[in-house]
Amino acid sequence: MAKSHPITSLLFVCMGNICRSPSGENVMRKLLEDAGLADSVKCDSAGTIGYHTGNPPDPRMTVAGKKRGLPMTGSARQVTAEDLDEFDLILAMDDANYADLLALSTPENEHKIKRFCDFCIQHPDTEVPDPYYGGAQGFEHVLDLLEDGCLQILKEIQSS
Template sequence: MSSILFVCMGNICRSPSGENVMRKLLDDAGLGDSIRCDSAGTIGFHVGNPPDPRMSQAGRNRGYAMTGSARKVTPSDLDEFDLILAMDNENFADLERLSTPANRHKVRRFCEFCIQYPNTEVPDPYYGGARGFEIVLDLLEDGCKQILKQIKEQL
């Protein structure tokens, strides 16, 4: 695996956080130069915007850089990336509609990788309170650690 794409709806909360959590874990493991991480949204409403300030603060409090600029997922992303991770079932359905028979196997639900939490979706924290951003980070840390473990096993 050489590339991972995190996908949520607007690409300002969950998916850029996933990208930043995964990037830090990869860097800490000495694999940051080997595996490309990116994020995108299924809608283009926030294109060009940085991650949500509340999400950024929660991430920075845990040591994540929280960089990025929102963009919309493209059909070529599904060819280009080795693993495409949908944050929720709606994102998964959107990605399946965008996929082809040749790349559909790359699209997965992020929470399939979580072992510490029983969630089946990463909830959208946008309209909630501060606790929602912490829950997102808890899930992302759990799943990203498992993805890193799988990457290491493949080396």
């Protein structure tokens, strides 16, 4: 990200907006609160499909988040073309989400779309895996990745 344009809004995007992206939003909100930036950076999440619209985060992710002191709040919604204009940084959880976002983008906003794992420095993963069909360890791994990448994003926000 260029230093000339401060990051004042973030959108986390996965497929259904009930596991990975709301967790990213909640991890980031906590980091922003702890850094005293909660009032100056907007944080949201959305899914590439609307199947879960209105639903809260997955109960298994809520349990995993609470173990780390994270309140898992939010209500699933589908990403819109307007979101791509509104947000400064749009974070795709996996390659399929990235492709879906690029298909929705315009030449003016496609530069804002990034792969979330490009921000991770502690983990070699290139995608945040969908834990929906797995066990509890999958949810923990997702949170490990999100904490890693969100810390790096916070550093970029603080230096922009």
